[in-house]
Amino acid sequence: MTRGVYMSAKQYLKNNFLWLIPLFCLMYAISDELHQALVPGRSPDIFDIMADMAGVVFFMLLYKKKNPEKL
Numbered sequence: 001m002t003r004g005v006y007m008s009a010k011q012y013l014k015n016n017f018l019w020l021i022p023l024f025c026l027m028y029a030i031s032d033e034l035h036q037a038l039v040p041g042r043s044p045d046i047f048d049i050m051a052d053m054a055g056v057v058f059f060m061l062l063y064k065k066k067n068p069e070k071l
Helices: 002-038 046-066
Strands: none
16 A cells, blocks of 8 residues: 555646646745845845746746656
8 A cells, every 4th residue: 555655646747747846945034034034134025035936937838848758
């Protein structure tokens, strides 16, 4: 049973990993901004999250252009 769950999860991630990348990047950007709120002299900014996500979208589009069969 464990092997079946492992193999199905592995196949799901293999097929969908490119769509999970923006999710993980968004979570990291949000956690980074929350961390900055706790650092004296720093402040969180929604535009930093937007810039991070713009970079993710840019490189995903670049990847799609070079590897159209992958997306």
